[in-house]
Amino acid sequence: MSDIKRIKPGTRMSQAVIHNGIVYLAGQVGTPGADIQTQARTALESVDALLAEAGTDKTRLLQATVWLADMKDFAAxxxxxxxxxxxxxxxxxxxxEAKLATPDYLYEVIIVAALP
Incomplete structure (x- = not known):
């Protein structure tokens, strides 16, 4: 298990896990209750911070899964x-589209990235 690094581990989950040169991020959400663009922006800021802490950045993204509470927000x-x-x-x-943790959340993103 020494080849697995956990970033910001908690009781339920880690915010990121690194294994074999790949970084797996937990779902990142934006400011609860804010509009869709603010939530998307703050969620992606969290992604940037976690990727930096893991030693990589958004130029090395492999996969993204975006969940919206309502597909009407797709364009925004x-x-x-x-x-x-x-x-x-x-x-x-x-x-x-998915029912997120609470009605205050409109956006969640899950990222997988490579280390340099």
């Missing part, structure tokens, strides 16, 4: 995503 969330994702380095991505 994509505006934030498109401004954030590293040009020329988009990951594979899926986006779907």
């Amino acid at each position: 969330a994509n505006e934030v995503w498109d401004a954030w994702v590293a040009p020329g380095n988009p990951p594979t991505r899926a986006c779907g």
Whole structure:
């Protein structure tokens, strides 16, 4: 198990796990109760911080899964995503609608990235 590194481990989960040169992030959410673009922006800021702590960045994304509380927010969330994702380095991505932890959450993103 020494080849597994956990970042910000808690009782229920770690915010990130590194194994075999891959970083797996827990779902990142934005500011509860804020509008979709604010939530997307703050969730992606959390992604940036965790990737930096793991020793990588968004140019090394492999996969992203985006959950929206309502697909009516798809275009607005994509505006934030498109401004954030590293040009020329988009990951594979899926986006779907899901009932999130509480009605205050509109956006959640799960990321997998490679270490340099």
